[in-house]
Amino acid sequence: MTPMRSELVWKVGGEQGSGIEKPGSIFLDACSRLGYYSFGYRHFMSRIMGGHTNYQVRISHKPVFAMGDHTDVMLIDSKGAQEAIDMNIGEMAADGVIIADAGMKAEMPAGSQVRLFKVPFHGIAGEIGSDLYWNMVAMGASCAVTGLDRQALRDMVYATFARKGEKIVQANYDAIDRGYAYVIEHYGELPHLKVAPVPRPVRRLTMEGDNAAAFGALAGGCRFLAAYPITPASMVMEWMAKEAPKVGGIVVQAEDEMSAVLMAIGANYAGARGMTSTSGPGFSLMQEALGLSGLTETPVVIVDVQRGGPATGLPTKPEQGDINEMIYGSHGEIPRVVIAPGTYAECFYDTAEAFNLADRHQCPVIVAMDLTLGMGKGTVERLDWSRLRIDRGKILTAADIARLGGEYERFANTEDGISPRALPGTPGGIHLNTADEHTFSGRITENQEQRRVIHDKRLRKTDHVDFPGLAVRGDLPADLVLVGFGSVTGPMWEAAERLVAEGRHVAVCQLRRLWPFPTEEFLRVLSQAEAALVCEHNATGQLAHLIRAQCGGDLLPGLRKYDGDPFRPAEVVARAKEVMADVGSARIA
Amino acid sequence: MSAVLVSPKTFVSEFPTWCPGCGDFGVLRALQNAAAKLGLQPHDICLVTGIGCSGKINSYFNAYGLHTLHGRSLPVAQGVKLANPNLTVIASGGDGDGYGIGAGHFMHAVRRNVDMTYIVMDNQVYGLTKGQTSPTSPTGFTSHTTPYGSAEGPVRPLRVALANGCSFIAQGFSADLKQLVDLIIQAIQHKGFSLLNVQSPCVTWRETILEDDQKIGVYEWWKKHLHNLDADPDYDRHNQAAAFAKLMEYDDIVTGVVYQEDRPSYQQYLRGYTDRPMSEMASPLDDAVLEQFAEQFK
Structure with a gap:
């Protein structure tokens, strides 16, 4: 039988x-x-x-x-x-x-x-x-x-x-x-x-990544979302539009993505936890505003559900082609954090946590998702509410300011670079916040010394980011470590499982934070593997190049997919075997 | 404890770096007077500006100021207001900022009708970048970017606002302080989006205006031509068609309240929206509430 x-x-x-x-x-x-x-x-x-x-x-x-x-x-x-x-x-x-x-x-x-x-x-x-x-x-x-x-x-x-x-x-x-x-x-x-019945069925959640991210935002205290409809991110907006008003939140459908992110920045400036959700074309329009958030030290959370680019590209197909834009985008230099959920549950937790990071570091926080993750739907084991916490970072009340005795400076040069905020409406905290370069108190300046010192101050705000840099699944040391993020994580896990079942030593390194890049952690993983294979959804190897820029060494071999189809475990297995064979032959030679 | 008696001086901070004779001085003074007359506390005002000479107004006005990007004051200001409805939110900038690079935001802010005020210092020229043609410059305007005369017709901000359902539209003149103070007060008191376009002459790049082959000083020119709607007892500010007719009759060279409509603001349409600042809402949801949200995923 x-x-x-x-x-x-x-x-x-x-x-x-x-x-x-x-x-x-x-x-x-x-x-x-x-x-x-x-x-x-x-x-x-x-x-x-x-x-x-x-x-x-x-x-x-x-x-x-x-x-x-x-x-x-x-x-x-x-x-x-x-x-x-x-x-x-x-x-x-x-x-x-x-x-x-x-x-x-x-x-x-x-x-x-x-x-x-x-x-x-x-x-x-x-x-x-x-x-x-x-x-x-x-x-x-x-x-x-x-x-x-x-x-x-x-x-x-x-x-x-x-x-x-x-x-x-x-x-x-x-x-x-x-x-x-x-x-x-x-x-x-x-x-x-015929599929065998599950012996003791447990009722679990099934979620789309977009909905999970939206729910995470709400759970993380977000009460303001401004966005412009775009595939594959619209569901974030639509879920929030339906659910946020139940807890006092609102969704504004902006006239374009510039307006969307700017409204979110305005809302954050006024003390809300505000966000926008978009995909590549919209994210391109938001580049200017990233700088506004960066220079005015105003928190903002941006969920980028990547799709096939460039231009209008492949609106309904997955890609991870916005890596460079998320990390380097906008003119000038700003501190920023880019985090990358790889499962539906992580879409929930990470988006909630993004608001803590934004408030703590007072800069843009980008949640890097992709179409497969955003619009795909799958089982979520359970959501643990006790993992949710809210940390609003340094915000001063009127009483706090009064204790400073008239010495409040919005951009005070603190050791960690993070200066306490006074929200508009707070007595005693009046200041100018300008997207021009400014003094510690917020007045416009072009003084060279001041520029150097305050630019350094901003850039060191993200020296220590409390968010996991990567997650390793499988045993190290390994013959091969598969490297990737987002929706590529699942196929890598399954590929590794199959290879391990065949007796190979393969582990997976899922990048959880793309910026600031977890260089030390990554080098530690790399040092315990004979070879690495970077699996990413683009043609030019943006992730592999990021790794080389941040960690040095040669460009790691890659599996790059940009045909609009999600990664399948089998193709990761096939490429992994090639890479392991190359390493083997190199060793013999 | 925090409330203090206010006077125009309460709202004075640095002395402006504008050119002597700039119309923006009048707008700043009018705003300081209006804020004092309304009895507003400086910390309850948020003045959000764009980029240009006029965008620097919040460097000189004592309140919370957010000096944003070129053309982007309106989206930011709407975000601020929606996040904290207790603030008096005023966006401000110039004609290039609001009707050129920010024109898309302008039209949509108008129809969205968030309860806030937008003051535009309109001088028909780019000042800070040294005298280029602006979106409200007249056809034929010569400048470094249009040395042979501008081929484009000007944006008509009052008519754009009117056509898109702006619920309060007024125009002031920076040299008429008394009327300008009054218009600012009405604009702030209006429940909805209020546009106040102010003819605020640039004495550096548009010192004179050519009329019948004669150069006339810019202030003189405006004084000569402006038609004061507020002084016209027959003018009905609640009649959209009449407003259009008046603007066409006077080629938009009017002062006073052009149009006012009593309709619900954006906030009033929002389900579940309260006047509680959102800064007070960023707290964890109860587990029971979270469970309720999660139910739809089961």
């Missing part, structure tokens, strides 16, 4: 605009209810109607951090079926199944071993009473192939439609059961695709 699998990759695909993301998220949520760990990624295009879109969901008994290399089961609707088949057949596992609407006209490529099940999604839905039920027919069919318990779907239907009445709920139940029955009756069971 075929043993049941503990992992499966499922996908739904079809024409954009026909509601494909819906069954995708239904499937993911249902699996989550059944206790599986899940990871979802939606492939879509920058248009509302037409073109191919698909949603891949990978489920497993153990945590999953990346897309699947192959798809086992794929649902295809009749609209856009040929394109769906053509674009995905290469990714299908040889023993996989495509469940397509019986009415579809598309052909499978000659010689493909992938099986095709034709199920009348729309026919059955029509018989039940409305075409709207096709989703649930398809879900039922998916359950028949994968062996997933239909009860999770029923529970979800109930939760969503109970208020609409018994009839609607029952119709949905029927749709699920008839889709299920059709597959069993016409195609029988496929034991090799």
